[in-house]
Amino acid sequence: MAQLTTLEKLAILADAAKYDASCASSGTTRRDSRGGKGIGSTQGMGICHAYAPDGRCISLLKVLLTNHCIFDCHYCVNRKSSNVRRARFSPQEVADLTLAFYRRNYIEGLFLSSGIVKSSSHTMEQMIETARILREEHGFRGYIHLKTIPEADPELVRRAGLHADRVSINVELPTEAGLARLAPDKSAPRIEGAMGLMQGALLEGRDARRRFRHAPRFAPGGQSTQMIVGADAASDADIITRASTLYDRFALRRVYYSAFSPIPDASAVLPLRRPPLMREHRLYQSDWLMRFYGYAPDEVRAAADPAGMLPLDIDPKLAFALRFREQFPVDVNRAPRDLLLRVPGLGVRAVQQILSARRQRRLRLEDLARLTVSLTKVRPFIVAADWRPVLLTDRADLRQIVAPPVGEQLELFGP
Numbered sequence: 001m002a003q004l005t006t007l008e009k010l011a012i013l014a015d016a017a018k019y020d021a022s023c024a025s026s027g028t029t030r031r032d033s034r035g036g037k038g039i040g041s042t043q044g045m046g047i048c049h050a051y052a053p054d055g056r057c058i059s060l061l062k063v064l065l066t067n068h069c070i071f072d073c074h075y076c077v078n079r080k081s082s083n084v085r086r087a088r089f090s091p092q093e094v095a096d097l098t099l100a101f102y103r104r105n106y107i108e109g110l111f112l113s114s115g116i117v118k119s120s121s122h123t124m125e126q127m128i129e130t131a132r133i134l135r136e137e138h139g140f141r142g143y144i145h146l147k148t149i150p151e152a153d154p155e156l157v158r159r160a161g162l163h164a165d166r167v168s169i170n171v172e173l174p175t176e177a178g179l180a181r182l183a184p185d186k187s188a189p190r191i192e193g194a195m196g197l198m199q200g201a202l203l204e205g206r207d208a209r210r211r212f213r214h215a216p217r218f219a220p221g222g223q224s225t226q227m228i229v230g231a232d233a234a235s236d237a238d239i240i241t242r243a244s245t246l247y248d249r250f251a252l253r254r255v256y257y258s259a260f261s262p263i264p265d266a267s268a269v270l271p272l273r274r275p276p277l278m279r280e281h282r283l284y285q286s287d288w289l290m291r292f293y294g295y296a297p298d299e300v301r302a303a304a305d306p307a308g309m310l311p312l313d314i315d316p317k318l319a320f321a322l323r324f325r326e327q328f329p330v331d332v333n334r335a336p337r338d339l340l341l342r343v344p345g346l347g348v349r350a351v352q353q354i355l356s357a358r359r360q361r362r363l364r365l366e367d368l369a370r371l372t373v374s375l376t377k378v379r380p381f382i383v384a385a386d387w388r389p390v391l392l393t394d395r396a397d398l399r400q401i402v403a404p405p406v407g408e409q410l411e412l413f414g415p
């Protein structure tokens, strides 16, 4: 087989990495300047955006070390039975590319994943070697996110954290049954075992840093995971249950949800159609409700229909409020923070502003109009100095009144 150039390898391995959503950037239209016209490209391979722990948006070279793989996960374009073009970088090549992109100011870090060659431990060693070359030989201080392979030697999973800012181990599918069916080489207990191990190492690392000023940093961005949505029969309620268990057991920084997208040369056991992207969005909103709005997993699940699916036309917070109307209206001049956070249309920042403004004066409807994008959505659920919804909260057609018009742009600042 003819030797591939670095650019050809990059085209293959950066394209193969795009299915990993853990640092996804939003989709856009296809444009490029390779014909010599204009400047810039939305199609160029390899660079994606992620958010650092301090909220900064950083650009990363997102690439696989190789797309060869000895596993056969049905949902993956790189599975051994897939008929794709294969390529492989050496650790030195990825380190060189990262440094070259970094020096040109294209990227601020590296997101490295890999198919499995020879064995899980061998592949993990190669990924760690890439990070080691960057950190130890070049003093690279940029961001590194390493996907770790749960089947690898536990010592290697631990070593990954010594070089990476963030590590992640994908649970892949929300249920064990789904994993057994679609990723027969993987095992849910092994994945959770690796997450537990990483969690222990993260705690040890933090403890060591507290006690010894010069103790090495260990994955300061913590660990995250990703679940594919819509490739198996799991409902939204199943996914919420799984995510909340993972947050509780392994103190994950993030669970990413990736709507299954049909891949080229797809396996026959996969659905032919992708789930609506809105489903992924609703799951992210439900995740926010649990992480930032104080909702218990049971409460988020209560927003789903009897089949366990969240409504697509309204956000889960609004669905919850419509179902449990007896908890409303909430008095914005007296209610505690946790109740205010349950009012549809009021985000965390708006609630904070309400709490500080009401120390000075009693809030009226016009004050709230400045804090929300939709007063129509908020009004049925609140009492203000000059407003009481009277019968509005109980109206049979309330859902029609507060639901956003079909096709309205997604909310920017959470539910």
Ligand code: SF4
Pocket: 069, 070, 071, 072, 073, 076, 077, 078, 079, 080, 114, 115, 116
């Ligand atoms: S292990 Fe599975 S998901 Fe990962 S690259 Fe191989 S086939 Fe794809």
